[in-house]
Amino acid sequence: MDQLRTSPPPPTATELERWVLDTPAELRDLRASLRAALTRHGLVQGEELDEVPHLVVLVATELASNALRHGRPPTIVTLLRTDDCFLLDVADHDVSSVPELTDIHPLDSGGRGLFLAQSVSLAVGWYGTGDTKNIWASFPRTAAAA
Template structure:
């Protein structure tokens, strides 16, 4: 079942309002296992076990993309938006919109943005100053 659009680009759009949650300052992909552990142990995410798994997957994909392609300093967050959760990741590549891979062998990677779009009910990105933020909303069930 497709929830998000399967298009070559992500829509430029602000995220919905969000509050309460967890956030991390990241500088290297080696920090991601610790981030995943903190999110697993956190009481911030209540709901079915598969929700936590989906949040972990989306956060990991978005943060690793930002760390690999976003030019250094990365901020990642998981916050509430009513009954759903917002995953937002900011990096310093304001001039580089999120661009899903097109015509690439799946064995070479590049399918993370498609996966995020599939798992989310809404997704997008925006620029604020010299930072780009990519975001996705995940429903509780």
């Protein structure tokens, strides 16, 4: 098992929106709201970036689902932005465990959130605060970052 790098998101990132989830049923609203937020907060349109909203929503759903299943609620999903990237930060209140990249077996259900995030994002990391464990992933906001 591999460990993720430990680092907070870039200090230049500014918070755009935040969602607090207590149950898996709230993931549907998160997906719709997150997609709208990406458009509202300046995803630069262009063929190279067409997949970005889908990928951000996919990673948010996987990481939040894992946090709701394995962490301690509430799960907090935060969308941040730098000049050229969007950052997704997913926090849960289980500070006793360390995120690990596990071996993925095709027939397993679940456990793909970190693997997926590493596969489709620009960068992934994790950090802890006094009461949360946070996993973040960054995505291009402009074609220059892609």
